[in-house]
Amino acid sequence: MPAPPDAEPIALLGHKNMGVFEKQWHRPPLPPLDPAADEVVFQIVEVDYTTMQTPPEYACGSTEPKAAVFRIFGVTQGGNSLVAHVHGFKPYFYVRAPPGFTQADIAPFRATLSARIKAKASAKDPINEPVVSMDMVVRQSIMNYTFKQAGQFIRIVMAMPQLVAGTRRELEQGMPVPRSGTHCFETFESNCQFVLRYMVDRDIKGCSWLSIPAGSWKPRPFGGGKPALPGASPLAPTTHAQLEVDLHFSRLVAHAPDTKEWMHIAPIRILSFDIECSGRPGIFPEADKDAVIQIANHVVLQGTNEVVVKNIFCLKECAPISGAQVLSFETEADLLKSWHAFLIACDPDVITGYNIVNFALPYLLDRAAALKIGSFPFLGRVRGMPTKQKDKMFQSKQVGTRESKEINIEGRVQFDVMQVLQRDYKLSSYSLNAVCTHFLGEQKEDVHHSIITELQNGNSDTRRRLAVYCLKDAYLPQRLLQKLMCIINYVEMARVTGVPLSYLLTRGQQIKVMSQLYRKTRPLGLLLP
Numbered sequence: 001m002p003a004p005p006d007a008e009p010i011a012l013l014g015h016k017n018m019g020v021f022e023k024q025w026h027r028p029p030l031p032p033l034d035p036a037a038d039e040v041v042f043q044i045v046e047v048d049y050t051t052m053q054t055p056p057e058y059a060c061g062s063t064e065p066k067a068a069v070f071r072i073f074g075v076t077q078g079g080n081s082l083v084a085h086v087h088g089f090k091p092y093f094y095v096r097a098p099p100g101f102t103q104a105d106i107a108p109f110r111a112t113l114s115a116r117i118k119a120k121a122s123a124k125d126p127i128n129e130p131v132v133s134m135d136m137v138v139r140q141s142i143m144n145y146t147f148k149q150a151g152q153f154i155r156i157v158m159a160m161p162q163l164v165a166g167t168r169r170e171l172e173q174g175m176p177v178p179r180s181g182t183h184c185f186e187t188f189e190s191n192c193q194f195v196l197r198y199m200v201d202r203d204i205k206g207c208s209w210l211s212i213p214a215g216s217w218k219p220r221p222f223g224g225g226k227p228a229l230p231g232a233s234p235l236a237p238t239t240h241a242q243l244e245v246d247l248h249f250s251r252l253v254a255h256a257p258d259t260k261e262w263m264h265i266a267p268i269r270i271l272s273f274d275i276e277c278s279g280r281p282g283i284f285p286e287a288d289k290d291a292v293i294q295i296a297n298h299v300v301l302q303g304t305n306e307v308v309v310k311n312i313f314c315l316k317e318c319a320p321i322s323g324a325q326v327l328s329f330e331t332e333a334d335l336l337k338s339w340h341a342f343l344i345a346c347d348p349d350v351i352t353g354y355n356i357v358n359f360a361l362p363y364l365l366d367r368a369a370a371l372k373i374g375s376f377p378f379l380g381r382v383r384g385m386p387t388k389q390k391d392k393m394f395q396s397k398q399v400g401t402r403e404s405k406e407i408n409i410e411g412r413v414q415f416d417v418m419q420v421l422q423r424d425y426k427l428s429s430y431s432l433n434a435v436c437t438h439f440l441g442e443q444k445e446d447v448h449h450s451i452i453t454e455l456q457n458g459n460s461d462t463r464r465r466l467a468v469y470c471l472k473d474a475y476l477p478q479r480l481l482q483k484l485m486c487i488i489n490y491v492e493m494a495r496v497t498g499v500p501l502s503y504l505l506t507r508g509q510q511i512k513v514m515s516q517l518y519r520k521t522r523p524l525g526l527l528l529p
Contacts, residue, residue: 025346030242040212042074042082043266045349047500058087063128073411075266083241089249091161093190097152098183105178110134132157142526161194188527200518204254206494209262216251220244239381257495268302271348274473278453287366291332293456296474312467319464352415354432381411417477445469
């Protein structure tokens with residue numbers, strides 16, 4: 001799929017002061033860096049992986065056309081955004097060795113297994129050698145644990161993460177083994193997620209600080225015609241981050257978050273937004289019929305009360321509001337394109353608001369689709385990666401079963417305050433008004449939803465009243481985050497349990513427990529079935 005434009009040129013969008021405002025939205029400029037002399041230190045915001053062609057220096061002798069590469073999104077102490085592309089780590093799992101299995105049996109067994117997996121591989125994604133390596137190790141199962149009853153296990157390293165599940169099935173259903181006939185294997189740690197596997201093995205905790213030593217990283221060339229740093233990587237930049245680097249997985253240094261030097265939190269950029277729609281009397285707004293008329297935004301840095309950006313995008317002329325940038329547009333398409341340009345320019349690490357996952361974000365995506373704005377649904381940090389939504393059933397013993405939306409915004413954490421409150425607090429009502437009354441002792445602006453369309457159809461002063469209401473609705477989730485210390489609590493939970501921050505919001509309890517089990521059993525030589 002060809003990459004669409006990330007954002008339309010600022011000068012072409014429909015507001016005369018757009019270029020002036022845009023200069024205030026960006027992060028601080030990146031300081032001069034020399035890969036040979038400078039260490040890079042940053043805090044993790046999000047971790048995922050992608051499949052890409054690996055440069056020869058990171059292939060480690062592999063002949064595969066593609067490999068899995070981690071993307072670690074982070075923030076430096078100076079507030080700069082960074083993406084580290086981490087190469088060279090392979091997925092693996094264990095099986096219990098059959099009786100009489102020796103080192104001499106490894107080569108023929110690996111060849112048999114690799115041939116079987118290769119025969120079932122997709123023609124679209126050819127694999128030269130599915131099983132990268134095998135070796136005998138001494139481990140002990142945590143199941144039916146008996147002191148010092150260690151045994152022989154086989155560690156199987158795969159070429160790609162998606163091959164692990166199929167290989168596991170083949171082994172559990174039965175494989176021919178030299179001198180033993182067909183054997184049904186017992187597998188261990190074969191369902192450990194690839195991202196979690198790497199974080200456990202390298203002792204990396206969620207939201208912890210990482211260092212990349214001088215001389216061990218290569219910067220990717222900057223976009224926008226900026227000159228490349230010395231020793232630049234041959235790979236092109238793929239994200240909107242200010243700095244992209246490539247390195248081998250073994251060169252990343254993790255710092256323990258429970259030490260005084262590394263307990264602090266980076267100046268994470270938090271964008272809180274709210275939208276208003278022009279509804280019809282007695283009908284809840286529908287994206288294919290009802291326009292988005294205003295989008296209010298507050299951008300703050302974690303750990304400060306200072307508002308970095310406070311603005312509102314309005315359809316039709318709106319009177320000025322003290323302390324806020326007011327951007328008025330004649331068409332809804334210009335409004336949505338400009339808000340998209342704003343999101344890319346301000347580059348938030350966390351996107352928050354009230355009920356944004358189930359309403360605001362899906363509505364914006366559906367509305368942009370209805371208006372045929374092809375450049376809009378690219379809200380993540382990865383260039384050309386479309387933002388899509390799908391229905392999801394979230395099930396957890398803590399919160400029960402809930403219908404929700406799943407929206408991919410790579411590199412940015414979706415921190416919906418409504419979902420956080422539903423997880424962590426038992427309240428009689430979860431409306432924004434009720435929640436703010438309970439925790440903050442204040443309420444929303446006095447504008448009933450039934451008169452929103454009437455205010456929009458009035459004049460610039462009535463639209464100003466609506467804009468003040470919308471700005472307050474974007475500001476209150478920020479107040480709730482600060483009052484309840486949500487970001488701090490979730491960062492510390494990520495550090496304690498060892499999972500990325502987004503897992504705490506989108507996953508249940510089991511992933512947190514399993515992460516801690518893997519971290520405790522690994523140094524003891526124990527394996528989880």
